[in-house]
Every structure is written in structure tokens, then in C-alpha cells.
Amino acid sequence: MSDDHKRAIALRRGDLAKATGCNLETIRYYEGVGLLPPPSRSVAGHRVYGAEDVRRLRFILRSRELGFSLKDIRGLLGLGSGSLVSCAEVKAATETHLNAVRAKIADLLRIEAVLAETTARCSGEHIPECPVLDALRNP
């Protein structure tokens, strides 16, 4: 009478993949790296998942969409050490990540400016010296 007192849903790996949009093999991978707990098994040894696994995997995938690394996500899930992640800790992790994202955006904007400028200067004709190649040659 412990586990699920409601009629438990039982999903196979392919079902979980479809339910979450996750790649089939990635599920096994996440189990391997400890993001998903080892699920119970059918008599034949097939993995059997429940509603909690769906929620957890959705959380992981959503975090990945937002650019968190698997290490970050381990933290968000409270698998780091002391467990029981506090709201403040999650906020801190998110802010750190936000800074990293902003840094990357700044990087890419600089790159974009250089690329846009160089291609704009290039006619595509057979000119003695190519400004694009020049830009690559001269930092």
C-alpha cells in the first residue's frame, strides 16, 4: 500500500520518450549519469516508469532548453550533496547561469558584428584581395 495509492500508470521507455519528447536513448543515458533514478523493472527486465518519472524528465528537459548543464541540473534537483535545495539556492544558481548566458550573448554579438561587416565589404567578385580572408588573417 506504499508506492502509489492511485492506480499507477506504467510506461515503457518508448512511452516515456513520447510523453516527454525526449530521445529514447537519452533516457537510458540520464539514468546512467544519475539524473533519473533506476526505474522498476517488468518480469522480463524492461524498465517501467510512472508519473513522477515523467515530471522529473520534463523538468530536466526544460532546464536543458534553458541552457543549464547536466551538472547544474543535478544541483537544481538536489542531488549534489545535502539534498533539499532551497529556493534561495535555486535562485542563486539561476542568476549565475543568467550571467553566463548574457556573457555568451555578448560574445556572439561581437562575432556577429565582425562577420556582418566583413561579408558586407565583400562583393564576391574576383578582387585581388578578399576582405573576408583579410579579416580572418588580421585579428
Next chain:
Amino acid sequence: MSDDHKRAIALRRGDLAKATGCNLETIRYYEGVGLLPPPSRSVAGHRVYGAEDVRRLRFILRSRELGFSLKDIRGLLGLGSGSLVSCAEVKAATETHLNAVRAKIADLLRIEAVLAETTARCSGEHIPECPVLDALRNP
């Protein structure tokens, strides 16, 4: 009398690394993947580089800074197949890459908006439900 008619400079691997700012091991790696040609060797078997190697490695590093993949760079260097990369081909490759960069920027801006909004909504206090975790849970 062929190779270098000027007094050739002779750099060891560490010298080339310093001259370009490239990591020492990366030089060997680039040789392995065919971006740098196998250099001549000293009697003892040590790699010996010249001015052309410095130019080529600088070109590679600069391209990497701008986010080109090694595959892209192989193309820019004309190692693909028919060699002799035309200005138009370089321009096309650069524009393709520019589009990819812009797409990535757009991605990151969306991510940034979500992260900024969620952390703004979070006080860091012990509130029943954490809006950051909610945001991760509900796509």
C-alpha cells in the same frame, strides 16, 4: 635554394604556441586532424616550424574565435577537395555561418528573457512555491 630564400625562422612547438597564443597540445591536435601540415623535424625528431606555420595557425585561431568549426575552417583553407577556394565561396561560407550565429543569439535572448523574468519573481525567501522551480517545471 627552394624552400625559404630568406633566413628561415625555426620554431619549436612551444615557440609556436607562444607566438600564436595557442595551447601547446592543440598544435599537435591540429596536425593530427590535418589543419596544420606535418612540419619538418630536427635530428632528434622535434617539430620545427616556420613563418608560414605561424600565419596558418593564426588564421585557424582567428576563425575559431569567430565561431567557425574545424570543418568550416578546412573549407576556408581550401582543404575540402578541389582546393583553391574562391572569394565567392568564402563569402558564402561566412554568410551561412553568420546566419547560424544570429540564430544562436536569438535562442539565447529567449532563454535570457525567461531566466531574467523568473529570478525577478523570486524573492529568495521561503515561499511555499518557488517561481523559478515552477518555471522549470512548466514549459
Next chain:
DNA sequence: TTTACGATCTGTAGCAACTACAGGAGCAAG
């Protein structure tokens, strides 16, 4: 019942683009 097809199981190898080590030699200075 048999047979076929799909889904699942395991382990392992591959991708990018490096980085870092282990264990052995070379070379210059004190």
C-alpha cells in the same frame, strides 16, 4: 501454434574540439 515484427535489453563506439596525463628522451646551464 507459429511466425513475424516491433520494442526492449546490454554494452560499446562515435561525434566535436580539445586537454591532460604517463613514461621516455633530448638539450642547455651550473
Next chain:
DNA sequence: CTTGCTCCTGTAGTTGCTACAGATCGTAAA
């Protein structure tokens, strides 16, 4: 001659998957 740096080779680790190979399992039609 010894110390200490550089260099040599090959290989393993990183991150986040993805894709096989070869075996087994579950189900549905013939």
C-alpha cells in the same frame, strides 16, 4: 654530471548525447 626544462608518443578524459550490434521479449495476425 646532474638538474630541470622541453619535447616525443600514445592514450584517456571531458560534455551530452546518438547510434549501432546482437540478443531477447511481447503481441498480433495467419
